[in-house]
Amino acid sequence: MTSAEQIDLPISGMSCASCAGRIERALAQVPGVLSASVNLLAERVQVQGRSLEASALISAITNAGYQVPNHSLELRIDGMTCASCAGRVERALAKVAGVASVAVNLASERAHLQLFGEVDSLRLIAAVAAAGYQAALIAADAPPVAADPHALRRERWRLLLAIALALPLLLPMLLEPLGVHWMLPAWLQFALASPVQLVLGARFYRASYRALRAGSANMDVLVALGTSAGYGLSLYLWWITPASDMPHLYFEASAVVIALVLLGKYLESRAKRQTSSALRALEALRPEFATRQRDGHEEQVAISALQLNELIVVKPGERFAVDGIVLEGSSHADEALLSGESLPVAKHPGDAVSTGAINGEGRLLVRIGALGGATQLAQIIQLMENAQAGKAPIQKLVDRVSQVFVPVVLGIALLTLLGWLLQGAGLAVALLNAVSVLVIACPCALGLATPTAIMVGTGVAARHGILIKDAEALEIAQHVRHVVFDKTGTLTSGQPQVVHLQALEGDEAGLLQLAGSLQQGSEHPLAHAVLSACSARNISLSAVTDSQALPGKGTQAKLQQRQLALGNQRLLSEHGLTPGALAASAAAWESEGRSLAWLLELAPQPRVLGLLAFGDSLKPGARAAIAQLQQLGIQCHLLSGDNLGSVNAVADALQIDDRQANVLPADKLAHIHALKQVAREQHGRVAMIGDGINDAPALAAADIGIAMGGGTDVAMHAAGITLLRDDPRLVPAALAICRRTYHKIRQNLFWAFVYNLIGLPLAAFGLLNPVLAGAAMAFSSVSVVSNALLLKRWKANLSEDKQ
Template structure:
């Protein structure tokens, strides 16, 4: 696999001289078909060169000539039944949707009303035959059909106006047929058919589909969480210095060239250049670097990074929508918007199935009426056709498989939040891993110690004593490695922390220094015999800390820190390769560290020092080569690549933005679960297809029988009930799945 060269900046696509990319906020969309229909409307406008509608962010991205007014798009959206408003080009990063979590109360209410209707069927299985009075069934089913199910009628009407078919149209037709037949039988003066009512069919179908819609709405709400997590990195206030005085102002009031004051531990509010101060800055959310990096005057810092122990004075160079963080947010939004929604097999079938069923029902009514002259019998046969075509099993086919598959996955530490990942995982041919926190444990550890003089115990005691009060990650790793006996009774005094370099202090009257090579050079200390070891360790990507006694001017020892490989990382890569899946490592860390991890895990290729935009471009490059790509990461810097990939897989315990941008989260943070997540997705997708087949075969067999008058409504309802049982039973076979089973498609 090939990667594009690393680019240290996020470069937005240049705009054509005559074309302009505009963004519009959209209100009124309910489902994916709304977004698809609106895209079609916008693309038909004169002059529009492209349109993408993002249901998750409720925004439309339209490319059109500069001379065309935005009002043209707004008016077209209004005529389509929605509302639109243009977003200014200089606006701050896109804000999270105001949409709250979907309301589950309609589902609960529908279930409460439907259970009494279904209960007699359950008792019949046990040999107890009883039925609710017809008028009570009507009382329970009516609010489910025409109040809670009103949304399906509205959606069906829009689909008909657009000359398309969807599941809502099937639901509206099927449940209306069952409800209408039941009402006809209930009101039949002869009373002969009162025993055959189908109110439970219409109510149950409405309830099940409402539940599926609720699950879908929750998934869309979670998709917006990626942008909300990124937004949380942007401080609301910035401290600026004017005429020697510091004051806090809203972040949107900062302008380029303002001097921004950063205290220890504060998050950077703007992109800028350091003019005063030394510090270590945690840029892991931007670069993937596992350790804070030293920063000094002249160095750049980016919005969203966290300042270390030193105070900094930064001159703002980019604010608002121009910051690196804002562009990362836009990359996530654009990647989500660019994902073509996966057309459900049931929806594709419904575009043909619905008109065929209507034609068969009409033909049945006309044929029997002409042949027998019995209008009532013809009507019963025609309605039987509609009852047998009621999409109960079609509505259950995919949700049943999804619930069973995701439930089995969750029991083994795999959380599937994006059901579209299930449908695409079977085609994955390349897996791209981030390094820090993914293949490695994500925290520095003391890996090696080199001595110039003395012994290891004494060297460790001196180092731990100097670093006793430090919160630096390397200091914590040193104390963890030393354990309880680390200090050996020593006490340090006159401790001075030197941001970006290290620490100095006195122990038993001797002055010591501990830090990087720059600190040694400032005190005239030469690496001496440890220079060769230091060069080798740096080449392998380790972070180094020197310990020296100032009086001697010679180093006492050298500590090498690194991010240790996860125990299952190499096995995880081997498992994927055994499945015929290519593997790659792409990281923002240094080349030496990337090379070491690639060698230890056996990935097919690796790339280092890649920023978030570069990671997303690498994923896109693989997709252009024909790969179906899964991206595995845990950091905020991985969010654009996770969103750009066909499937994003986040490591549990990582950044919220990474987890929310991914479709799958590995709750145990075990890379071996990557292959397992692909396996359960393949099996679940296979069950979905099998269920759709069984749901359809009943229609293929029963529709002709119903049209020929060989079925009555009771038999039709039983056939559809049997189809529902079969798809649920087939889906429940997924409960036996285990991660260590051989991968297959069944």
């Protein structure tokens, strides 16, 4: 583009004129930008330039520390037949003002858009229509690609009719090797081929017209042009041949090619429906009704009528309609489709339940905690849809090829025609060879190679409790050579207990009472251990004020006139205090691998009041997880904020050589960045495994973050992969399914390219007739999708720990 263009973007996070200047300077560095003017009051920026890309501008603004408010939207796209179609729709939508990014998925027939500002969906639909396709807005809670049995049935009948009409035309060709020389009369060949060409093949003419009207070409143009040439040549030869002679016609080539293309499309449609089966299975978990309890009475109501904090009754055998907390009753819940957990999970008062799980033998009273899009099931579905809508970076190669593929094929077909004519071949031979080139070169397989593998791979991963957030995470994960683990809550149970106590003043009960008072309201695992110990001893807690978390060190608060703190060795040293009489106990307990917490009085007189030691146990499956990763050639690392003794105990038990103790969240980042540099030199990537808020920065900094099930929402949002079960064995399983899926993508692309690299020269040199070319073209698409569906056979290795 040579003329200047303008893009307006909304910006949030600006507070002063210096912010505006910083944004303008950041945008000035983007290639193509001529000028950028920020309106601080309107919170918008106007960018002038040439060949501007909204995604590059948004990235520059984000890197400067500000945000461009955006929202997502999905469109259903009809009429796409190949990779070039998907690329054309993408380019058409990208030109609409307000579109930050767009990804069109040929397999799911959806377009996923990121928009900034207000964008009228009618403008987007009009842009798709102008490109020669049809679009419809998909509601946020719409189910994924539902199978349409009526459409599939119509497609099947068209296919059967095409085969029935084409087979008699093909019969003489099949009998010829057997020495039977027989030919249908010309009028009968015409009568059989015409309905196939002009009625059943009309879809190719309509799609070709729309594509050519939009100034481009696609697979339908190749099929329509090739079969029309064969059909037209037959009509011409029939016309010029004397009535007394039997002309050599090629009606069978055109009719059989159309029948084969329809066969490929039918098989492709069936296979594509199977790729989204995991999403449809999750969608089917949503009940439509629930039994609400109000004022002691029960009534069945629609889910849309429920509100937060209301009570519902879940009877044995029913699905949970909401996320909530059990108030009364005991039972078991089958969460297999949600988390991949094969065994029923016990549910008692105080336990959480999730939408879609099946209640077992008991009647439960549940308080509603989340509804609709806020439920865990809805978020899982949204993550899967986002992953399947996205494109792996390798798909960019396919997009570049598809843009020029059809025009190049048309050029090769023309050269084939002219070349054979110049060699002295007849018009019929030259034209048939050109038709073979057009027919075999269909780029359907290229367009389906990546999205079908991603859809099946992410679907089978979800059934095992592994949520892959996007296609980029999938591609990065297969290159992982280093895995960094947090300790508490990741490799260990994260539910430590107080195992030792020693007070310098007073007794153990007094020490626990002060420690428990400080930990009220904290979500830290050690805080839960202190509070559990207080509860077990029936120790009442005192109210504290000015409670404050000290990241990486502990917590502090005021108790009446005393300033108290509970924390680790770093906190002790920071205040210039020494263990004193507790030094021997501290050394002994630390050598056992215990985590230590010092109870300190900071004011009015700084002193050590006592020491608590916590014990934690390895999670079931931790040893097996590390062993499997090491078998995959992946080096494991352990980073923890705990003391050296505790970290060494876990690392020794799991045979992890590289371990770091007493690591603050900021130090974790430094370790991750250093390890990434090492991995780059090995052409590998780094994965970080964690579950807590303090792990979120490291999860985001790693090449890919993996959040453990049961962890915080912050950790899950920062991670590229989320494990729905608190099972370390899912870490190697996640990397394994990513590797397997990416391997399928490469297999599919290899075969998609090979079909054309081998088929095009064969067709051009006259070694493939149009019938064989059509069969090869149909087989290429079907084989690519079928190869992706083999991923459904993948099973996670959940072998038990070996002691």
